[in-house]
Each structure stands twice: as C-alpha cells, then as structure tokens.
Amino acid sequence: MMRSRSRLVMQGFLPACLLWFALASPAFAQGAGLLLNAPAGATACSGCHGASGSALPVLSTLTAAQIEDAMVAFSSGARDATLMNRIAKGFSADEIRAIAQWIAAQSGASK
Amino acid sequence: MTGPITRRSALGGLAAATLFAPAVLAQAKPRVIVIGGGFGGATCARNLHRLGMAVTLIEENAVYTSCPFSNLVLHGSRDIGAQQFTYEAIAREGVEIVAMRAQGVDGDARRVLLSDGRTLAYDRLVLSPGIDVNFDALPGYDSAAADIMPHAWKAGAQTLLLRRQLEAMPDGGVFVMSVPANPYRCPPGPYERASLIAHYLKTQKPKSKLIMLDAKDVFSKQRLFLDAWKALYSDILEYVPLASGGKTTEIDAKSMTVVTEFGRHKADVANVIPPQRAGAIAQAAGALDRSGWCPIDPVTFESKLRPNIHVIGDAAIAGAMPKSAFAANAQAKACAQAIALLTSGKAPGEPKLINTCYSLVAPDYGISVAGVYQPGKGIFVDVQGAGGVSPIGAAPDVRALEAQYAHDWFKITTAEVFG
Structure with missing residues (x-):
C-alpha cells in the first residue's frame, strides 16, 4: 500500500487533487473544508439534530456558545435530559468547544 | 497489474492537461466506489461527494426498505411505504448510482465486477453491505424455511409476510420467536419486536401467547424490557433465556416447530431470527x-x-459499537472524512463516534441506549463514564417523550441519508 501511495504522489496525483479543491467554487470549498476538518464526534450530531418539525432541538439556530453551554450543563448534570447527558459525558471541555464551534460554522456556511 | 498501468497513463495525461483545461480537472477527483445503499453506504456516498470525490454507489435495489421501525409494520400501525426510500435525491446531488449487484472485487487491480460483466475502477472502495442471513448456521433453516417461518431481519417482503401470518393467526394462537447469540444486526431489535407483537396480541388477540426463545441470558436494555414486560405483557409473553433452554438448535419448517436444547415448540406463526454474517x-x-x-x-x-477497502456498518467488527443504523450513519461520515484526508495525503485523527438506539416497548413507551466510542485495542471501545440506558422506573411522560424522540430520530436520520 505504501509503495502505491508514494507512486501516486510522484505521478502528480495529489497535486492534481489539491489543485482541484482550490479551483472548486468558494461555497463548495468552504463546505468541503468544514467537513474535511470536522473535529472528533462532530458529524454524528446530525443523525438526530436536523431541520425543524420535530421535538429534537434544531442546532442551526444556536450560537457556538449556546451549544457549548448546553453540552457542559448536560455533562455536569446541571441540565436534565432524557439522553444528551449520557452523550455529553463522553466529551472533554475542549472537544465540546470544538464541536460547538464547528456546528455553528457549518450552519453559517449553509445560510 | 492492469489497474496501476491504466491509472498511471491516465494521470500522466491529466497532469499535462491541468494547466490548460479546468474542466478536465474533474477527472482528477479521487474515485471512490461505495457498495450498499443502506444507512451506512448512502450516507458515506453523499459525504464523499461533498468532500470532492467522484463517487459511484452500487446498490441493486431501486427502493430501500428500512429495518428500523419495521417492527411497527409487524405491529400493524405503520405502512411499509413509510419505511421506503429511493436514491433520487442522492443521484441529483451528483453521486452516480449503479442499480446493479456487485459480484466481485479484484483488490489488486482495484476493480469491482458488476452482475452484467462490466468492471468499475476505484482508488478507494467502501463496503457497506449490511448482513446476510446465514442459512448454513441453523439446521433446518434455509431460504425455503424462511418462506414458511420468516426471519423479517431484512425489511421488505419478509416483513410483510410475517405481518400477514400474524394477522391470519387465530386468537389463542402461539407465536414463537427464535433469537440468536451475539453478534447480530440491531441488538435490542428482537426485544422491541417481541414487545410490539405482544402489544398487538394483547389488544387484538388476547388469548394468544408469545414464546421468545433466546440463545442468550444477557441482552441490550434488559432490565428496562423485563420491567416493561412484567407490567404490560405478563399474561402474553413468555421469555425463555439460554439458561432455561432458550437456545434454538434446529428448525422443522414442515411441522412449524422450533427445537431447543430442552424441548420442542410448535408454533402457529414463527419468527426465526437466525445467525448472520457480513x-x-x-x-x-x-x-x-x-x-x-x-x-x-x-x-x-x-x-x-x-x-484500499473500507468497511462500515453492520458488516464491520466495531468492538463496543453495536450493529445499528445510527452507528452505520456515524461511521459513514467518519469514514468519508478519513478517506478524503487519506487521498489528500493527510493522516486522519482519531474519531469519536456516537450511537443512540431507541426501542418501542409499546407505541407510546420508548426506551434508549446510548454510547460514545473511541479507538482502543485496535477496535472501538466505550468512552468510560458516558453512555448507558434510560433510567429504570422513569415516569410515563419520560417514556412517552422517548417514544416521540424515536420517531423524530427516524425522520431526521432518513432525511439526512436519503432526503
């Protein structure tokens, strides 16, 4: 595998890919860049939190600080939950902050 | 050898072309094939496309029938149409859909063989094939037996067959369920199914019995299920764990009999959930x-x-992560990200993954299990201190809220995957 990967690099495969990313439309590049750099755990949230029309909170209307505060409160037990307390306890303060900022940036990017 | 040579000449030509013709650049996108269009594969295909890959999704069925919530179809309160999704939105987004069966993979040449004899080349391949029923594992249970005693563990025709049998069963009939040892798709699924069938029998055919034969003594959300059964279905549902002879050793479809270590159970209707494999x-x-x-x-x-072959969803050995639609969806997004990073020469960081599984014990009575996972010991391990099940002895409004969340999860996640 290593051999074939280094061969691809030499053949200009990677530079071509990077160039393609750079030339893509700005909105697309921003969305793709966010996805590419999503912090650990962040992409799982959209499995439950989507558009409106459900009892599950919509995250795209919240700021990074609001998401972070809620997650910290779920994690400490300061805020009641049916399920988010069990999820929030799996993330450190730094991870929660990174996820909150990423979700807020993503909602900003899609507006 | 054919693969690398083809690639080399294609890339050589491309490198020269990039300077002049941006349109040709599309060909430089890493080519990823995804096999299997369920919660894992469809999610992965979409995300890979959004990450700039050229993506082909190979899925032989034009319509996907979801296993999650199919127990409500058996219950009689949900139409099978509510379980079904097409790939039209994914195709519109730019993923190439090949509605054909993938027959083989030549990993050295990096090519997938299709059922019509064509082959497709890839840089990376994602397998998300879900489960196959293992018809070699349980004596007497082959595909012909499954037409008589359905497994209904792949949603669709099998689900409808079992529903028709349940509807036709007279009041006072015996419904027998056979549940396999771990691992299998959807660990709490058999217990949700038993609950909802017991609810149907209690409300429609109250003289009937449900005998649940289990090859295990320990199962997902066990205390919550057992408490609910005691409160709701004690006169209908008889649970027989491994220790009491619950392990099915043989199926006799001709006489509608499930044979266990301790005896024979003759059924009016039988649901045999057999051992499975990728x-x-x-x-x-x-x-x-x-x-x-x-x-x-x-x-x-x-x-x-x-x-260069990645595996997600039920087919993968994911350690502490269960074989669930939620897990497949979460793994699919992390896998797409990892592939995009690998193809741009970067090393993916360690992911953190989440699972949430709701089960309905009755239509307005939901319970859940959740987990957070990280790589460890070469597989996924639980993040300590996180996860767990709904509280024991919670008030009815909490159970009703979790039932509502279960429906909401289905709506939101299927919109993310197929909508």
Whole structure:
C-alpha cells in the first residue's frame, strides 16, 4: 500500500487533487473544508439534530456558545435530559468547544 | 497489474492537461466506489461527494426498505411505504448510482465486477453491505424455511409476510420467536419486536401467547424490557433465556416447530431470527475473517485484510459499537472524512463516534441506549463514564417523550441519508 501511495504522489496525483479543491467554487470549498476538518464526534450530531418539525432541538439556530453551554450543563448534570447527558459525558471541555464551534460554522456556511 | 498501468497513463495525461483545461480537472477527483445503499453506504456516498470525490454507489435495489421501525409494520400501525426510500435525491446531488449487484472485487487491480460483466475502477472502495442471513448456521433453516417461518431481519417482503401470518393467526394462537447469540444486526431489535407483537396480541388477540426463545441470558436494555414486560405483557409473553433452554438448535419448517436444547415448540406463526454474517460482497472482496465479519482499523475503517477497502456498518467488527443504523450513519461520515484526508495525503485523527438506539416497548413507551466510542485495542471501545440506558422506573411522560424522540430520530436520520 505504501509503495502505491508514494507512486501516486510522484505521478502528480495529489497535486492534481489539491489543485482541484482550490479551483472548486468558494461555497463548495468552504463546505468541503468544514467537513474535511470536522473535529472528533462532530458529524454524528446530525443523525438526530436536523431541520425543524420535530421535538429534537434544531442546532442551526444556536450560537457556538449556546451549544457549548448546553453540552457542559448536560455533562455536569446541571441540565436534565432524557439522553444528551449520557452523550455529553463522553466529551472533554475542549472537544465540546470544538464541536460547538464547528456546528455553528457549518450552519453559517449553509445560510 | 492492469489497474496501476491504466491509472498511471491516465494521470500522466491529466497532469499535462491541468494547466490548460479546468474542466478536465474533474477527472482528477479521487474515485471512490461505495457498495450498499443502506444507512451506512448512502450516507458515506453523499459525504464523499461533498468532500470532492467522484463517487459511484452500487446498490441493486431501486427502493430501500428500512429495518428500523419495521417492527411497527409487524405491529400493524405503520405502512411499509413509510419505511421506503429511493436514491433520487442522492443521484441529483451528483453521486452516480449503479442499480446493479456487485459480484466481485479484484483488490489488486482495484476493480469491482458488476452482475452484467462490466468492471468499475476505484482508488478507494467502501463496503457497506449490511448482513446476510446465514442459512448454513441453523439446521433446518434455509431460504425455503424462511418462506414458511420468516426471519423479517431484512425489511421488505419478509416483513410483510410475517405481518400477514400474524394477522391470519387465530386468537389463542402461539407465536414463537427464535433469537440468536451475539453478534447480530440491531441488538435490542428482537426485544422491541417481541414487545410490539405482544402489544398487538394483547389488544387484538388476547388469548394468544408469545414464546421468545433466546440463545442468550444477557441482552441490550434488559432490565428496562423485563420491567416493561412484567407490567404490560405478563399474561402474553413468555421469555425463555439460554439458561432455561432458550437456545434454538434446529428448525422443522414442515411441522412449524422450533427445537431447543430442552424441548420442542410448535408454533402457529414463527419468527426465526437466525445467525448472520457480513453481506456476501465482503467475502468476495476478501475482507471477511473466520468470524464471518470484517476486521477494520478504527481510525480509517480500512480493512485489516485488504488495503484500499473500507468497511462500515453492520458488516464491520466495531468492538463496543453495536450493529445499528445510527452507528452505520456515524461511521459513514467518519469514514468519508478519513478517506478524503487519506487521498489528500493527510493522516486522519482519531474519531469519536456516537450511537443512540431507541426501542418501542409499546407505541407510546420508548426506551434508549446510548454510547460514545473511541479507538482502543485496535477496535472501538466505550468512552468510560458516558453512555448507558434510560433510567429504570422513569415516569410515563419520560417514556412517552422517548417514544416521540424515536420517531423524530427516524425522520431526521432518513432525511439526512436519503432526503
């Protein structure tokens, strides 16, 4: 595998890919860049939190600080939950902050 | 050898062309093939496309029928149409859909063989084939027996068959369920199914019995299920664990009999959930180990047996992560990210993954299990202190809220995957 990967690099495969990313439309590049750099755990949230029309909170209307505060409160037990307390306890303060900022940036990017 | 040579000449030509013709650049996108269009594969295909890959999704069925919530179809309160989704939105987004069966994989040449004899080349391959029922594992249970005693563990015709049998069963009939040992798709699924069928019998055919024969003594959300059964279905549902002779050893479809270590159970209607293994293409690709499932690297989801082939969802050996639609969806997004990073020469970081599984014990009574996972010991391990099940003895409004959340999860996640 290593051999074939280094061969691809030499053949200009990677530079071509990077160039393609750079030339893509700005909105697309921003969305793709966010996805590419999503912090650990962040992409799982959209499995439950989507558009409106459900009892599950919509995250795209919240700021990074609001998401972070809620997650910290779920994690400490300061805020009641049916399920988010069990999820929030799996993330450190730094991870929660990174996820909150990423979700807020993503909602900003899609507006 | 054909693969690399073809690639080399294609890339050589491309490198020259990039300077002049941006349109040609599209060909430089890494080419990823995804096999299997369920919660894992469809999610992965979409995300890979959004990450700038050229993506082909190979899925033989034009319509996908979801297993999650199919127990409500058996219950009689949900139409099978509410379980069904097409690939039209995914195709519109730019993923190429090949409605054909993938027959084989040549990992050295990096090509997938289709059922019409064509082959497709890839840089990276994602296998998300789900499960196959293992018709070699339980004596007497083959595909002909499944037409008489349905498994209904792949949603669709089997679900409808079992529903028709349940509807036709007279009041006072005996419904027998056979549940396998771990691992299998959807660990709490058999217990949700027993609950909802017991609810149907209690409300429609109250003289009937449900005998649940289990090859295990311990199962998902056990205390919550047992408490609910005691409160709701004690006169209908008889649970027989391994220790009491619950393990099915043989099926006799002719006499509608489930044979266990301790005796024979004659059924009016029987639901045999048999042992399972990874979908057939995983074996054809050489990604299967002797367990019948696919060992993977928990950071990249790359097969430990075949380079450039990634496995997600039910087919993968994911350690503490269960074989669930939620897990497949979460793994799919992390896998797409890892592949995009690998193809742009970067090393993926360690992912953190989440699972949430709701079960309905009655239509307005929901319970859940959740977990957070990270790579450890070469598989996924639980993040300590996180996860767990709904509280024991919670008030009815909490159970009703979790039932509502279960429906909301289905709506939101299927919108993310197929909408």
